Amino acid sequence: MNIHKMKTIFIKEIKELKRDKISRIMVFLLPVVIVLVFGYGMALDVEKIPFSILDEDNTFTSREISYKFINNDRYYTFKGYVKKQSEGIDLIDRNRIRMLLVIPNGFEKDLKNGRGSSIQIIEDGVFPYRASISKTYSNIIINKFNIEQFETKNINDLFIDLRIRYWFNEEMRQKNVTASGVLLVVLFISPAIFASLLIVKEKELGSIYNIWTSSISKKEFIFAKQAVAVLISFLNYFILFAMIMVLFKTPFKGSFVLFTISSFIYILVSTALGILISTFVKTQVSAVVATSIICIIPSILYSGYLTPISSMTNEAFIVAHLFPNYYYFNIIKMSFLKGFNLNIFIKNIIILIFFYLLFISISITRFRKYQC
Template identity: 40%
Template sequence: MKLGVIKAYVLKELTEIVRSRLIIMVYLLPTMVLVLFGYGIRMEVTGARTLIIDNDQSHYSQLLVSKFEHSKYFDSTIEKRGEAKALDEIHKAKSDILIIIPESFEKRLLHGQSTQIGVFVDAAFPMRGSTMESYVKGVVLDAASQMFERLGGNAPTISINQRTLFNQAMRDEDAIVPGLIGLVLLIAPAILAALLIVKEKERGTIFNFYASPLSKGEFIAAKLIPVFLLHSINIFILFLWATYLFEVPFRGSFLLYWLTSELYLMISLSIGMLISIVTSTQIVAVVLTVIVTIIPGFLYSGILMPISSMIGVSRYEAHIFPVMYYNHILYDVFLVGEGLASSKTVMYIVILAFLCFFLC
């Protein structure tokens, strides 16, 4: 392999990328994806439109109502109306939660009798509905504990000394942004790698390489080295966006982050190169790359759903795609900080190395 020839073609490719303005896509696309999805995806539900019907109008019912009013998770409205009309508010998408406090609420509490509170939750989106339901339960249990103390209850109680680990503030950014880095470094390099090779096939200029003394290995190296170098800079840019713009903590080894990212970048380039083999036009190459990278990237990266919670075939499918292994390492270096002390992290690095060797 002639290094001088490769260097000349690499400079030619870099010049062509700048001249064709693909350089804008190299750095604009990853940043746009990170910023748009980093701010756009929200697991936490705040300001849920809550309609409360207090049929009791007692001291303890107002105590329960005040718990909802002083919580950031609920945008509470207290009204006096029938249950049927209140349910219409949810049917018309004007309310997310309906809470009905019965008339004998305080009386039953004072007499030590069990009482029920009606709660209706809009669960058209199951994940959001489940989250809102858990918030309601938490507020009701907190209010019940306070009521029990005021009533002079002396039954033994269990207090929970809760500590959250790795994401103490429970910020969505800390959970989503590291995963988005894995998604971006899978999609953008693969698209560019596929385009650079398919472009030669579409224009017919690839026959110039056939007629030249350039070997296949030198041709592929000349095409992929510029993409690799350009996106290697993206590794640092995305890190800066994550830590300074989104203020995601970084608790692990930067060397581990950088080396595994370069390894993952090679896998992404290999996927783009494989797609360029089976396509002959740039549009088809882009569409196929998007299908192969974005769909598995979202489903099996752990951004929206933990891999451990998947069941059946989906759990095995997740282990086919490299994004699952890389994102585990990302969450470790950003939030956990175990690094090579974790046997699972070491195993995933070995798997990424095997995938890189196999695809290359």
């Protein structure tokens, strides 16, 4: 390959990017916007649930269990007491609260007499996932209260002292996963779109005829175009990585050098896919639409970003392994949450390299140097 010819194409694209304001906005601003939208909007943590309390017993014990909920300010936000159940249900209907804690009359008396007592939790079930998580929080608080009651009666030896320790994501914050995983989405969509447009615009503007009639080979042309997309996307990677660390305070437990290498290879894969898509379309609009659809589905649905691959059906499990996103997300989880493992890293890197060679080989085969 002639390096001088490739350099000429490379410099031409850089100069055009400097002159084209819209392209600069799309290339540099779009990834930042996606990080902000996904980082803040895709956080699935259920916290600060607004709730009220209906205390019909109004005793020391009822206030004690009420304070268990009120003091748990990470997961609940206390919105005050209500005087009757209909008032609390009305607050739920008007979206003022999401949960109502009802402590019945005689609650303390039943406990002191050794009889079982109960409280009522009324959840807003419009969003089942949020209601289910809120119910889990309530059960934990109530179970802890029950254990404390038994301990005061010196019969705690009948119970197992269960202490749960969460490995890796110790704070159990979903934002640590969604914020770090946004690199999976951005570094697949943005570089692919940019790479596809670099070639499709030549077709749409008619300048592709200059390439067809020039002495440059199709390999030189494709690799020169890809070099531009890789350079810009790799610069974006450092910006996005800094945003994730600073804005979302996501922990990083791996090797930055090795993670950067894996991200570079992942960018090679995404740009090669964009070039492959450009061989099928003729307009920039169709390139953007096709690339977006092809990239978004595997990035979000079949990577493990939102749903663990292990919990999918057998068919979806197999499909997930057919996309490079799954393997890069393995590296992201390892680097940000679990800590570095060389064997796992090498296995996933080899597979990503295989995807790159596959995409770029098909792209070179499909690209026609001369018009048929």
